Amino acid sequence: xxxxxxxxxxxxxxxxxxxxxxxxxxxxxxxxxxxxxxxxxxxxxxxxxxxxxxxxxxxxxxxxxxxxxxxxxxxxxxxxxxxxxxxxxxxxxxxxxxxxxxxxxxxxxx
Amino acid sequence: xxxxxxxxxxxxxxxxxxxxxxxxxxxxxxxxxxxxxxxxxxxxxxxxxxxxxxxxxxxxxxxxxxxxxxxxxxxxxxxxxxxxxxxxxxxxxxxxxxxxxxxxxxxxxxxxxx
Numbered sequence: 001x002x003x004x005x006x007x008x009x010x011x012x013x014x015x016x017x018x019x020x021x022x023x024x025x026x027x028x029x030x031x032x033x034x035x036x037x038x039x040x041x042x043x044x045x046x047x048x049x050x051x052x053x054x055x056x057x058x059x060x061x062x063x064x065x066x067x068x069x070x071x072x073x074x075x076x077x078x079x080x081x082x083x084x085x086x087x088x089x090x091x092x093x094x095x096x097x098x099x100x101x102x103x104x105x106x107x108x109x110x
Numbered sequence: 111x112x113x114x115x116x117x118x119x120x121x122x123x124x125x126x127x128x129x130x131x132x133x134x135x136x137x138x139x140x141x142x143x144x145x146x147x148x149x150x151x152x153x154x155x156x157x158x159x160x161x162x163x164x165x166x167x168x169x170x171x172x173x174x175x176x177x178x179x180x181x182x183x184x185x186x187x188x189x190x191x192x193x194x195x196x197x198x199x200x201x202x203x204x205x206x207x208x209x210x211x212x213x214x215x216x217x218x219x220x221x222x223x224x
Binding site: 031032034041042043044045046049051087091094095096097098100101102103 | 141151152153155158160165198200204207208209210211212213214215216217218220
């Protein structure tokens, strides 16, 4: 089993749609989770941190399901500018090291 | 604005010619990381500094070295770049090294090896 696994997509959605995707992780003891956004040939940018059951920031909602060991990201009212790769990042062993998923590509079309 | 800065943004070097990449931060974070990211792959941690304490990852080649002369600056030295070292090199920082550390990335240096 991969340490952090994401649906690679691509998710191709129209403007205004809702899109959601999941990420599974291997260590049930993991405590902290992050969603980063990475645009093509740019650096990852922190979108959201998740330490408890979930987090919400505007149109973005993250949910954590510890029993099933997955986190999800939901984007409401998609904008063209939401087109990016979304990286699921997990601090698997609760230390300094982050484990990255391979990313989920989202394309929002006009 | 507090930030992580990397220079240069693009670096071209010749096979075997040493190269140094630079990272600076105004966040006053204790930890600085260097990652290598190749096309369509996740970032791979090379090493990190916690204050002056250097921590190498087990699978980082000896060809890669790092220096942190002070809190604000950290350098990545590639002693003899090979074609396989062409990648984006990302510097990141975090306040602490524990479970809840959020890492903030610089814009990266894209290295080309000819």
